[in-house]
Amino acid sequence: MNTIIFDEEKRLCQPFQFEVVTVNAQGEITHRECKQAHYQIFEIGNGVKLEMVLIKEGSFLMGSPKTEKGREDDEGPQHTVTIAPFYMSKYPITQNQYEAVLGENPSKFKGKNRPVERVSWYDAMRFSTQLSHNTGKAYRLPSEAQWEYACRAGTTTPFYFGETITTEFVNYKGNCTYRAEPKGIYRRETTEVGIFPPNSFGLYDMHGNVWEWMADAWHDNYQGAPSDGNIWTEGKDEIYRLVRGGSLYRNPEECRCANRLKHSTEIRCQNLGFRIVLLAIDSKKSYFSIPV
Numbered sequence: 001m002n003t004i005i006f007d008e009e010k011r012l013c014q015p016f017q018f019e020v021v022t023v024n025a026q027g028e029i030t031h032r033e034c035k036q037a038h039y040q041i042f043e044i045g046n047g048v049k050l051e052m053v054l055i056k057e058g059s060f061l062m063g064s065p066k067t068e069k070g071r072e073d074d075e076g077p078q079h080t081v082t083i084a085p086f087y088m089s090k091y092p093i094t095q096n097q098y099e100a101v102l103g104e105n106p107s108k109f110k111g112k113n114r115p116v117e118r119v120s121w122y123d124a125m126r127f128s129t130q131l132s133h134n135t136g137k138a139y140r141l142p143s144e145a146q147w148e149y150a151c152r153a154g155t156t157t158p159f160y161f162g163e164t165i166t167t168e169f170v171n172y173k174g175n176c177t178y179r180a181e182p183k184g185i186y187r188r189e190t191t192e193v194g195i196f197p198p199n200s201f202g203l204y205d206m207h208g209n210v211w212e213w214m215a216d217a218w219h220d221n222y223q224g225a226p227s228d229g230n231i232w233t234e235g236k237d238e239i240y241r242l243v244r245g246g247s248l249y250r251n252p253e254e255c256r257c258a259n260r261l262k263h264s265t266e267i268r269c270q271n272l273g274f275r276i277v278l279l280a281i282d283s284k285k286s287y288f289s290i291p292v
Contacts (some may be wrong), residue, residue, distance in 0.1 A: 025182030037202030070253025210273035
């Protein structure tokens with residue numbers, strides 16, 4: 001059934017091409033490959049566009065192995081998750097997009113194509129709810145499982161680039177290293193979205209730049225986690241939500257695909273942003289939102 005859904009969604013999309021790179025433990029490029037993905041472009045107000053990439057169905061092993069450098073206990077146990085097709089925004093939501101929907105820009109590092117930051121979980125939810133109201137489509141924050149599946153894009157390494165990252169490919173605290181790569185630039189500010197290479201799904205900035213809010217409540221580990229990619233809301237720490245991906249201020253190990261961090265829903269920091277998802281056209285799953 002999922003294949004039928006994906007084929008129908010793909011028919012509604014247009015293709016785009018991009019190059020992905022793979023690096024070794026020294027941060028050297030060992031492989032380049034041209035890829036193609038499909039996306040839809042939506043008008044969201046004031047001539048501003050939103051690009052939503054179609055993410056195909058699949059299964060993956062969520063979490064990190066005990067041998068992974070930088071691993072924390074909350075990244076386990078590893079477990080198989082099956083994901084239905086969905087759309088994810090090609091980039092973190094930009095300041096231009098945020099302002100088009102909510103009429104404001106709280107960011108410290110100003111730039112229309114930089115990610116919006118200084119947004120709380122409630123701000124991100126408000127954006128999703130207002131955009132859904134404006135367009136008649138049900139946008140929301142991703143589940144943690146959707147985000148990790150999308151970030152990995154079929155890889156099993158700590159980063160979608162491979163065994164490490166460098167500041168040639170990611171905006172993070174570049175004077176720190178993860179493997180044997182050289183030290184790089186510590187920019188101390190956000191960068192425009194889309195300037196670094198994407199992953200194999202055609203998604204940009206999944207590592208570094210800004211942390212991204214998840215819909216899920218915080219859980220200390222994956223005991224009892226859903227196996228279908230749904231949002232995991234019940235839990236003792238519902239006042240805390242997850243952020244993923246690392247940021248401009250964080251060490252490389254905190255930018256890994258499996259790294260998790262909890263934050264209060266009300267906190268606003270200059271390295272906190274988000275991206276959004278849109279479920280497949282005939283999905284019956286409920287959406288998670290708050291009143292505008």
